[in-house]
Amino acid sequence: MKRITAYFVSLLLVLGNLQFAAFGQANKELLIKNATVLTAIHGTLENTDILVRNGKIAKIGKNLSAGSGAEIIDATGKFVTPGIVDCHSHTMIDAINEGSLSVTSMTGTRDVLNPTDIAIYRALAGGVTSANILHGSANSIGGKNTVVKFKYGHPVEDFPIPDAPPGIKFAMGENPKGTNFSRPGVPPRYPRTRMGVIETMRDAFLRARDYKRAWDDYKAGKTKVPPRRDLELEPLVEVIEGKRLVHAHGYRSDEHLNLMLLADEFGFKIATLQHGLEAYKIAPEIAKRGTGVSIFTDSWGYKLEAYDAIPYNAYLLWKAGVVVSINSDSDERMRRLNLDAAKVEKYGGVPEEEALKMITLNPAKQLGIDKRTGSIEVGKDADLLIWSAHPFSVYSRVERTIIEGETFFDRAKDIQKRADLAKEREALEKLDVNKPPAAGGTQPRIPSEHRLEERDDAEFGDGGNQ
Amino acid sequence: MRFGIFDLGFLIGIMGKKILFTLVVCVSCVALAAAQNDGSEQDQNGRAGTFVITNARIVTVSGATIDNGTVLIQNGKIAAVGANVSVPANAEKIDGKGLSVFPGMIDAGTNLGLSEIGLGVPGSVDVAETGDQNANAKAFKGINPHSTHINITRVNGITTVMSYPTGGLIAGEAAVIDLSGSTQAEMALVPEFGLVINFPRISTFGGFTPGVGRQTIEFSEAVKRRDAQLDDLKKVFREAENYARAREAGDKDKALPYTPVNIKLEPLVPYIRGQRPVIFTAERERDIRGVVKFASELKLKAIILGGQDAWKAADDLKKNNIAVIYTNIYNLPVQDDDAYDYLFEAPSKMQQAGVKFAISTGNDGPEIRDLPYHAGLAGAFGLSKEDALRSVTLYPAQILGISDKVGSIDVGKMANIVVADGDILEPRTNIKYLFIDGKLMPLTSRHTDLFNSFKDRK
Numbered sequence: 049m050k051r052i053t054a055y056f057v058s059l060l061l062v063l064g065n066l067q068f069a070a071f072g073q074a075n076k077e078l079l080i081k082n083a084t085v086l087t088a089i090h091g092t093l094e095n096t097d098i099l100v101r102n103g104k105i106a107k108i109g110k111n112l113s114a115g116s117g118a119e120i121i122d123a124t125g126k127f128v129t130p131g132i133v134d135c136h137s138h139t140m141i142d143a144i145n146e147g148s149l150s151v152t153s154m155t156g157t158r159d160v161l162n163p164t165d166i167a168i169y170r171a172l173a174g175g176v177t178s179a180n181i182l183h184g185s186a187n188s189i190g191g192k193n194t195v196v197k198f199k200y201g202h203p204v205e206d207f208p209i210p211d212a213p214p215g216i217k218f219a220m221g222e223n224p225k226g227t228n229f230s231r232p233g234v235p236p237r238y239p240r241t242r243m244g245v246i247e248t249m250r251d252a253f254l255r256a257r258d259y260k261r262a263w264d265d266y267k268a269g270k271t272k273v274p275p276r277r278d279l280e281l282e283p284l285v286e287v288i289e290g291k292r293l294v295h296a297h298g299y300r301s302d303e304h305l306n307l308m309l310l311a312d313e314f315g316f317k318i319a320t321l322q323h324g325l326e327a328y329k330i331a332p333e334i335a336k337r338g339t340g341v342s343i344f345t346d347s348w349g350y351k352l353e354a355y356d357a358i359p360y361n362a363y364l365l366w367k368a369g370v371v372v373s374i375n376s377d378s379d380e381r382m383r384r385l386n387l388d389a390a391k392v393e394k395y396g397g398v399p400e401e402e403a404l405k406m407i408t409l410n411p412a413k414q415l416g417i418d419k420r421t422g423s424i425e426v427g428k429d430a431d432l433l434i435w436s437a438h439p440f441s442v443y444s445r446v447e448r449t450i451i452e453g454e455t456f457f458d459r460a461k462d463i464q465k466r467a468d469l470a471k472e473r474e475a476l477e478k479l480d481v482n483k484p485p486a487a488g489g490t491q492p493r494i495p496s497e498h499r500l501e502e503r504d505d506a507e508f509g510d511g512g513n514q
Numbered sequence: 515m516r517f518g519i520f521d522l523g524f525l526i527g528i529m530g531k532k533i534l535f536t537l538v539v540c541v542s543c544v545a546l547a548a549a550q551n552d553g554s555e556q557d558q559n560g561r562a563g564t565f566v567i568t569n570a571r572i573v574t575v576s577g578a579t580i581d582n583g584t585v586l587i588q589n590g591k592i593a594a595v596g597a598n599v600s601v602p603a604n605a606e607k608i609d610g611k612g613l614s615v616f617p618g619m620i621d622a623g624t625n626l627g628l629s630e631i632g633l634g635v636p637g638s639v640d641v642a643e644t645g646d647q648n649a650n651a652k653a654f655k656g657i658n659p660h661s662t663h664i665n666i667t668r669v670n671g672i673t674t675v676m677s678y679p680t681g682g683l684i685a686g687e688a689a690v691i692d693l694s695g696s697t698q699a700e701m702a703l704v705p706e707f708g709l710v711i712n713f714p715r716i717s718t719f720g721g722f723t724p725g726v727g728r729q730t731i732e733f734s735e736a737v738k739r740r741d742a743q744l745d746d747l748k749k750v751f752r753e754a755e756n757y758a759r760a761r762e763a764g765d766k767d768k769a770l771p772y773t774p775v776n777i778k779l780e781p782l783v784p785y786i787r788g789q790r791p792v793i794f795t796a797e798r799e800r801d802i803r804g805v806v807k808f809a810s811e812l813k814l815k816a817i818i819l820g821g822q823d824a825w826k827a828a829d830d831l832k833k834n835n836i837a838v839i840y841t842n843i844y845n846l847p848v849q850d851d852d853a854y855d856y857l858f859e860a861p862s863k864m865q866q867a868g869v870k871f872a873i874s875t876g877n878d879g880p881e882i883r884d885l886p887y888h889a890g891l892a893g894a895f896g897l898s899k900e901d902a903l904r905s906v907t908l909y910p911a912q913i914l915g916i917s918d919k920v921g922s923i924d925v926g927k928m929a930n931i932v933v934a935d936g937d938i939l940e941p942r943t944n945i946k947y948l949f950i951d952g953k954l955m956p957l958t959s960r961h962t963d964l965f966n967s968f969k970d971r972k
Contacts, residue, residue, distance in 0.1 A: 166850040173854040228634040232722060329968050348961075349663070349880035351633040358961040364969060380846050383854075387887055390941040442890030442940055443899065466853055473851060 077101050077118035078453055080434065083128040088408045089423035091401060098128065100430040103452035108426060121434065121448070129404065129439050130423050131177025131431035131451065132385050135342040135411035136295070136322050136375035139179060139382065140165040140196070140207075145186035147231075150224060150239060151252045153216060154279040156192035157181045163204040167379035172198050172449045172457040174383030175439070177431040178209070180375075180415055182322075185219035185297040186226075188239065188248040192216050192283055193295060195415050197431070197451050213293055213416040215319065216283055220245050220298035220307060221353050228351065246306050253314050256284035293319035293416065295342070299353035301329040308337055320414045322375070325357035331368035340371040340414040345388040346395065347381075362406060363396025373411035390440035400440070559694050560953030564588045566601045567933060567947075570610025575617055575907050576922035585615055587929040590952030595923055608933065613946055616903075616938045617922050618673025618930035621885045622910035623819055623839045623874030626667065626677045627657030627691070632878050641878060642681025647750065649781040651686030653677045654705040657698055663879035665959035668693040670883035671938055673930040673950050674703060674920055676839075676874075676910075678710045678793065678819075683743060684750070685710040687781065688793060690914050692930065694950040703916055708791040708817065709782070713808070714743035715801045744808065751812050754782035791815045791915075793839070797822040806830040817913060821871070822848070825860055828867030837913045838869055840905075841876025843888040855895050861905060862896025872910035873902075890939035902939060928952070 078100040085093040085108070097112040098105060114120065138144050142160045146152040161181065171179070178197050183190030195212035222228055224245050226236060239245045262275040263285075286292035294311070296318055298304045304321050311318050317337060321327055324341040325348060327334060334341060343365075348357035365372045374389055376382035385407045392403040405423075412422025420429045430453040437444035449457035476482055483489025565587040572580040572595060586594040586601060594600075601607075630638035640656040657677055667675070678688035688707050695701035718736045720729035731739075757780075760773040784790045794805040797820045806827065809816035818824055821838035822845075824831060831838065840861055847856040864871045873889045875882050885906055893902030911921025920930050929952035936943035948955040 167846070170846065170854045222634060328965075329971070331968075332972055346883075347881065349631060352631055352635050355631060356964060358964045360961065360965040360969075364965070380844060384887075384891070387941050393942045394944060440942055442887055443894045445894050462854065469851060 076453070077114045078430070078450070079112060079114040079118050079120045080123050080128060080432070081112075081120060083123035083126050083434070084438075085424055086127060086129045086401070086404055086439065087424040088130050088401060088404050089425060098424065098430075098432065100432075100450070100453045103430055103454070105424060105426050105428050105430050105432075108424065123434055126447065127435040127438055127444070128424070129175075129433050129435065130408040131421065131433055131449065132175045132407045133373070133411035133415065133417070133422055134171070134176050134179040134376050134382055134385065134407075135320065135373045135414055136377045137179040137181055137382065138184065138377070139167045139171060139181065139379055141181055144184040146183075146191065147186050150187050150237065150248050151189040151280060152183075152187050152191050153189045153252070153281070153283045154191070155183070156194070157183060158192070158194045158208060161194060161196070161204050161207060163200070163202065163207060167382075168198050168200045169457070170379065171382045172200060173446060173459070173462070175386060175433045175435075175446045175449060176376075176382055177433075177449060177451050177456075178412070178415075178417065178421055179382075180215070180295065180411070182295060183217040185217070185223035188219060188224045188245050189252055189284070190217035190219055190297075192292075195417060197421075198456065199451060199454075200456055209417055209420070211417075211420070214283075214286065214291070215293035215295050215415070216287065217322075218249065218294055218296040218298075218307070220296065220303045221300060222351060223297070224248075242300075242303055246303070246310065249307070250310060252281075252284055253288070253310065256281045256288060257314065260285045260288060288314055288316055290316055293414075295320045295322050297322045299323055299325050299357075301326040305330050305333055308333065308339060312337075320373075323354075323377075325354050325361060327370075328358065328361045328364040329356075331365050331370060334365070335368045335370050340373065340410070341365050342373040342375045342411065342414060344377070344381075345374050345391045359391065359395040362392045362403075363398050366398055366402060367396075371410050371413055372406050373414055374406045375411070386435075386439040386444070387442060390442075393440070403440070559696060559700075560950060560955040562590070562953050564602055564605045565608060565949070565952075565954060566599075566605040567608045567610045567613075567615055567931075568601075570933065571614040572923055573614055573616050573903070573938075574923040575904055576924055585923065585931065587931065587949060587952050590929055592923060592925055592927050592929050592931070595925055608947060610933060613933050613935055614938070615923060616671070616932045616934065617907045617920065617927075618932050618948075618950065619671050619885055619906045619938070620674040620676075620872070620910040620914070620921060621667075621672055621874050621877075621882050621906070622676045622872045622914055623841050623876050624675045624677050624882050625653075625680065625878040626663055626675045626693075626882055627659070627661045627879075628653060628677060628679065629878040630658065630661055630663070632880075641679060643679060643686060644681060646683040646746075647778050648679065648682045648686045649684045649709060649779075650777050651679050651681070652689070652706065652781075653679050653687060654689035654691075654698055654702060657689060657691060657701070659695055659697055659701055661879065662960040663882065664693050666880075666961060667882045668948060668950065668955060669945060669957050669959050669962075670886070671932040671934065671945050671948065672882060672885050673932070673948070674911075674916070675882065676707060676914055678708075680710070680712070683712055683714065683747060684782075685712055690916060692928075692950055694953065694955060703919065704914065706784075706790070707914065708793045709785045710793045710795065710819070711747070713794040713796045713801055713805050714740045714747065715796070715798065716740045744804075747808075748812065750779075751782065751786055751814075754779045754786050758783045758786065785814060786812070788813055788815050791817045793817045793819050795819045797842075799823040799826040802827040803830050806834050806836060809836070810834060819874075820876070821864075822857065822860065824869060824871070825863035825867055828864065828869050831869045832867065835870075838864060838871040839874050839910070839913060840864070840871050841874045843873065843891050844875070844881075844884070858891050858895035861892040861902075865897060865901055870909065870913065871905065872913050873905040874910070886939040887941055890941075893939065899937075899939070906939075 080098045085096045099107040099112045140162050141157050142162050146155045181194045193215040195209045196207040199206045239248050259281040265271045318339045320340040320342045327341045346359035389403045389407045392398045409422035412418035421431045432450040434448040435444045447459045567585045572583045583597045584599040625641045628641045643651040676690050679686035690704040690707045691701040716736045718730045720731040764770050764773050792814045796802045796805050816836045818838045821840045822842045824838040842857045889902045889906045893899050908921040911917040919928050929949045931949040933947035934943050
């Protein structure tokens with residue numbers, strides 16, 4: 049209803065936007081002076097300076113000084129937090145579901161990253177610096193993830209975090225069983241029930257275990273012929289060996305519990321239950337296994353399996369000792385994850401720092417990148433946000449987004465550029481190729497419509513088994 | 515399983531120690547808690563009575579904020595407001611120390627009550643009637659007074675919404691309801707508020723072809739189709755005009771041939787006479803200007819719903835006194851080269867241009883409770899905090915024609931009142947008391963029920 053097709057835009061303008069990002073300099077020293085620093089690990093530090101050198105946090109303290117040539121930012125009255133880590137995103141991928149089979153572990157989001165997606169820039173403007181780029185939820189076993197930093201304006205190979213442990217997307221419930229979507233002319237696909245989904249997964253793991261045994265036997269010299277490589281099963285062997293993290297989309301507590309039992313059977317641990325909107329019902333079972341949960345704070349009720357979601361979920365899981373993160377699963381929501389973290393204080397009274405961790409350190413832990421990002425500590429990557437007010441205030445704005453010492457969003461510069469962009473647009477619109485038909489031009493190029501609601505489960509979203 | 519709002523065990527669980535401390539040191543609060551726990555459970559639709567909130571910061575919205583004042587609630591109305599108010603002896607006292615009193619918030623653009631679960635449960639969805647001409651589809655007749663979304667929305671401080679149907683060219687009649695009541699009639703503030711028209715726009719979408727995907731049509735063809743739809747719309751309105759005149763003439767002169775009631779045209783009569791507003795959904799500047807032209811030509815009283823680019827058509831809107839119900843805060847800018855904060859800034863641009871507007875979620879149920887954060891985000895990007903608050907209280911009340919009843923803390927208005935421990939637009943603020951129509955509402959919902967069921971599971 050609200051989606052509007054932009055029909056008039058020259059794609060050249062998209063490229064024009066790239067210039068926003070081109071002003072960062074990674075190796076310059078950067079000194080942020082006199083900020084209120086929310087470290088997300090050691091409390092809040094008033095009137096504190098942060099010195100950034102070679103992309104790392106070099107010093108945190110009072111009255112720090114920097115070498116000549118350093119950029120100095122006066123952050124008096126402002127707040128600094130770690131960059132936000134979004135543990136569930138489909139931003140910057142040009143294909144989301146390989147919708148043919150229900151087990152597509154051979155595929156990977158790394159192959160479809162689009163570094164020019166404008167959603168990256170908008171996410172930066174909302175403070176997101178790292179994200180878990182996942183497949184959609186059409187398939188029981190969706191494919192290999194990519195953990196990235198949003199280095200907008202850089203070449204695509206700069207985006208993946210090189211030492212992030214690999215992961216894979218699983219999905220349970222309405223989406224993989226194809227409840228809410230159908231493609232005209234395409235017959236329904238197995239599985240169609242929750243019974244079928246868990247058996248699809250079990251079947252894949254039985255095959256993976258046998259495949260692993262075949263390789264183990266070969267390596268031990270028990271067999272002479274090497275097994276044929278199987279790109280579907282290789283990632284699942286890595287899962288069994290604990291080398292690949294499973295991020296499992298699901299809603300109902302019973303199906304997430306069944307998945308954890310399946311993992312018990314095959315001797316591995318689920319890294320994160322994604323969405324897990326009913327996870328509060330099985331908090332002890334989750335806590336016992338050390339599995340993380342990555343949720344929406346209070347998004348609920350958009351489909352039947354989200355009907356028992358409650359905004360106290362984060363609180364109850366936190367109280368049970370579970371590592372909780374709050375994700376967006378949406379290019380739109382991604383821009384306001386700070387407010388979703390703030391709500392956790394309201395619904396249950398999670399302390400401020402614990403709430404902040406849910407969008408910084410906790411997702412970093414869940415993704416295995418907490419050694420380098422997620423909190424403000426000496427030696428970590430300088431992934432920092434400067435806010436105009438407390439990040440949990442609705443009136444707060446991100447003023448700067450810094451990744452590894454390099455500025456990728458600067459509100460002041462963004463505003464400065466707007467007049468130039470408007471001029472550029474005006475000039476482009478005058479070109480013959482862009483003239484509207486009413487003014488004697490030809491049929492304008494129609495850019496593909498944006499994925500407005502990226503949530504796995506939105507009506508037109510990725511999950512869409514489309 | 516419901517429970518009283520002053521159940522201390524519950525508060526310990528959900529509010530955390532800091533707030534519990536405030537509660538414990540607040541002697542009168544504890545006394546009140548004891549008094550209210552006498553009855554085991556409150557009526558789901560609230561408890562009537564005479565209530566007085568003292569020592570509170572009163573954000574009247576219509577006038578100056580009173581730093582330390584009293585609000586008296588009697589017979590469902592705001593009976594007195596001010597620094598010095600004489601209080602009847604029988605009034606139940608609420609110590610408002612450290613708390614702020616706000617008018618209940620109003621979302622002027624929802625489908626609340628018409629949809630329970632939007633995806634995959636069609637039996638719970640009554641938002642869009644089929645066909646193009648649905649003037650006689652009344653939201654008032656479709657709203658489920660027992661939808662879980664009602665409690666969940668109101669416990670975040672939203673007390674009134676406009677709920678509207680969406681299907682077809684003429685989608686039907688929107689209703690304005692309070693979020694309390696056991697029947698549609700008990701909820702209704704304005705049962706037949708306005709007629710929703712999905713204003714025809716140029717769309718090059720040409721449907722899906724199996725195996726091929728999305729099809730597009732020529733732009734010129736899209737323009738033709740839009741114009742044809744506009745002609746259809748005009749024709750319907752002219753027919754309604756003729757129909758109304760025939761009916762009136764027949765009433766006066768029984769010798770004339772009888773004009774039977776036409777169920778599709780009859781509901782249009784108050785609109786062609788300008789007695790009620792027509793709500794046009796429109797986003798782009800071109801379409802909004804189109805609405806203005808269309809409404810002037812047919813002498814309709816218009817409201818824009820959506821209004822993404824409304825500030826660009828400010829001149830037209832101002833000249834014709836057309837208000838905007840803006841539903842685009844939680845949306846992404848449409849064009850890649852739009853400024854990242856384009857849609858956050860739009861309300862402040864409307865304010866500067868003198869366009870009357872309200873901020874709305876545009877949501878069908880689950881996320882209407884985010885209304886304060888929609889307004890707050892506009893407050894972060896140009897709108898003053900005061901106007902941000904007005905954009906979800908007084909401004910929607912004015913646009914919905916109910917500002918004599920709700921939208922501010924003024925004597926004589928309905929007591930739709932929220933008492934909170936901070937700025938109501940901030941996500942960390944807790945709602946402490948809620949009144950709708952002068953009744954003290956339980957702060958319970960499906961969510962607190964489920965919380966209670968599972969909070970102690972080991």
